Amino acid sequence: MDKLLNDFSLGLFVWQTLLFLLLLFLLKKFAWKPILDAVDEREKSIEAALKGAEEAERRMQALQADNEAAKKEAMIERDAIMKEARDTRDDIISDAKTAASEEGVKMIASAREEIEIQKKAAIAEIRTQVASLSLDIAEKVVRQNLSSDASQKELVNTLLNETKLN
Amino acid sequence: MRLKNFAKALILTALTTPVFASSQDSDHSDSDHNEHTTSHQNDAVDTKEEIKSYIMHHLEDTYHFGIWDAAGISFPLPVILLDEGLHVFSSSNFADDHGHHDGIAESNGKYYKIDHAKIYRTDAEGTLTYDSHHHATNVKPFDFSITKNVMMIIITGLLMLLLFRSLGKSYAANGGISKGVGRFLEPIVLYVRDDIARPNIGEKKYKKYLPFLLTIFFFVWFLNIFGLTPLGVNVTGNIAVTFALALLVFLFTNFTGTKDYWMHLFNPLGNAMPWYGKAVLYIILIPIEILGIFIKPFSLMIRLYANMQAGHIVLMSLVGLIYIFGNMMGGSLSFLLAFAISLIEVLVALLQAYIFTMLAALYFGFAAEEHEHHDEAHAH
Numbered sequence: 001m002d003k004l005l006n007d008f009s010l011g012l013f014v015w016q017t018l019l020f021l022l023l024l025f026l027l028k029k030f031a032w033k034p035i036l037d038a039v040d041e042r043e044k045s046i047e048a049a050l051k052g053a054e055e056a057e058r059r060m061q062a063l064q065a066d067n068e069a070a071k072k073e074a075m076i077e078r079d080a081i082m083k084e085a086r087d088t089r090d091d092i093i094s095d096a097k098t099a100a101s102e103e104g105v106k107m108i109a110s111a112r113e114e115i116e117i118q119k120k121a122a123i124a125e126i127r128t129q130v131a132s133l134s135l136d137i138a139e140k141v142v143r144q145n146l147s148s149d150a151s152q153k154e155l156v157n158t159l160l161n162e163t164k165l166n
Numbered sequence: 167m168r169l170k171n172f173a174k175a176l177i178l179t180a181l182t183t184p185v186f187a188s189s190q191d192s193d194h195s196d197s198d199h200n201e202h203t204t205s206h207q208n209d210a211v212d213t214k215e216e217i218k219s220y221i222m223h224h225l226e227d228t229y230h231f232g233i234w235d236a237a238g239i240s241f242p243l244p245v246i247l248l249d250e251g252l253h254v255f256s257s258s259n260f261a262d263d264h265g266h267h268d269g270i271a272e273s274n275g276k277y278y279k280i281d282h283a284k285i286y287r288t289d290a291e292g293t294l295t296y297d298s299h300h301h302a303t304n305v306k307p308f309d310f311s312i313t314k315n316v317m318m319i320i321i322t323g324l325l326m327l328l329l330f331r332s333l334g335k336s337y338a339a340n341g342g343i344s345k346g347v348g349r350f351l352e353p354i355v356l357y358v359r360d361d362i363a364r365p366n367i368g369e370k371k372y373k374k375y376l377p378f379l380l381t382i383f384f385f386v387w388f389l390n391i392f393g394l395t396p397l398g399v400n401v402t403g404n405i406a407v408t409f410a411l412a413l414l415v416f417l418f419t420n421f422t423g424t425k426d427y428w429m430h431l432f433n434p435l436g437n438a439m440p441w442y443g444k445a446v447l448y449i450i451l452i453p454i455e456i457l458g459i460f461i462k463p464f465s466l467m468i469r470l471y472a473n474m475q476a477g478h479i480v481l482m483s484l485v486g487l488i489y490i491f492g493n494m495m496g497g498s499l500s501f502l503l504a505f506a507i508s509l510i511e512v513l514v515a516l517l518q519a520y521i522f523t524m525l526a527a528l529y530f531g532f533a534a535e536e537h538e539h540h541d542e543a544h545a546h
Contacts, residue, residue: 011311016315017414019320043343
């Protein structure tokens with residue numbers, strides 16, 4: 001203790017105190033403040049970046065959920081549209097079928113009518129043909145100078161019968 | 167949290183309580199003094215007494231900056247004395263014919279001589295008178311010389327300014343990322359902030375104390391490390407230096423003390439006990455608390471001083487052993503031991519800086535503490 005007190009240097013103590021305070025002041029002003037400020041700022045920016053990333057993640061998730069919902073909605077809508085289309089198609093087909101069958105019936109009816117008309121026309125034509133044919137036959141018979149009355153009569157009958165049959 | 171830190175501090179204190187080397191409170195025997203003068207003649211330091219005196223000299227402050235004293239390589243430093251007027255002269259004035267600083271320096275008609283690393287006023291012949299404790303009784307002028315230790319403090323201060331200024335500047339230049347030597351220093355700065363200042367002082371007030379803690383940490387650490395270099399400086403192992411540091415901690419603690427801090431000192435029990443109960447206890451408690459204010463920084467002073475001093479003594483003794491053994495076996499053994507101790511001393515250099523800062527932060531934490539729950543209790 002005695003040596004400690006004897007060794008104590010007042011000058012060194014004074015210098016140490018003054019120089020340390022000066023160093024403290026200078027470092028505080030030129031070193032610690034810029035260093036700590038820069039580090040603080042960096043930490044804040046990192047924090048902000050992390051928060052931003054989190055926020056982006058959350059937003060992305062929200063977006064994904066939105067997308068999912070929109071997709072589902074679209075599917076539902078698509079299904080609805082498809083169903084409607086199918087219904088419409090079926091309607092059209094059945095309508096067309098009905099229309100076609102009606103038309104068919106009409107056509108068949110008109111065809112029958114036509115056939116009837118044609119038949120009648122044909123019969124009429126056949127009649128005239130038969131008449132002219134009979135006339136021709138008659139003419140031929142007349143021209144032939146009939147060999148016998150009986151055979152002539154028979155021939156005429158036969159011809160007549162044949163003509164009736166026609 | 168506070169309790170845990172306190173326990174940590176207690177363990178640290180216990181671990182690092184200095185082991186006083188017996189050689190430290192060595193007597194200034196006549197033989198000691200004579201040996202060192204005789205040792206100058208043959209220049210080899212190889213006896214037990216010579217080594218002991220060499221170590222003691224190494225631990226002391228000097229007026230010149232010796233790089234290699236044995237070879238006479240040293241820089242003179244300015245001597246500044248206040249002795250009925252200002253005396254400023256070079257320490258080379260003390261140099262004698264052998265290049266040792268045992269001569270008599272003359273300044274403005276006054277004569278000065280160095281004895282045991284202190285300047286005394288003498289007469290023209292350099293007569294020193296001693297008391298029974300072998301202390302010189304001559305007049306001791308007020309001595310504000312730029313000694314080796316002051317020089318080292320200045321160099322360390324400049325180095326710190328250079329390093330940390332460049333670190334501070336590198337952020338702006340590199341977009342918020344440190345570069346160069348700052349890469350190494352920045353984590354340490356952040357460690358002091360996040361693991362010393364913040365937990366001990368608290369989130370609210372740590373910023374006020376942080377510059378002081380950072381400065382003291384790096385100052386002590388750098389000087390401790392310088393003490394391990396062959397420059398042979400022993401700044402942090404000097405009681406005047408540690409006293410100055412501890413005093414600043416003491417002043418800073420008490421001048422920033424909150425109302426709660428002082429309440430804790432003078433009314434530690436608060437409303438937990440009626441006044442007549444407290445009066446009896448406080449006769450004992452308050453003196454202890456007041457003593458505590460002084461003991462805390464005092465322990466800081468002694469711990470750093472004694473640890474660094476002891477480290478230097480142990481290291482130099484082990485190196486000195488090489489010359490005492492004087493043979494291959496003992497010499498190499500001492501060398502290995504000295505090498506191992508050197509490595510430990512590197513750790514101690516950091517550890518002591520850490521402990522000093524840690525405890526200073528703890529004391530600042532006491533000073534800065536505020537009990538919100540007290541106010542709440544009164545309000546309801």
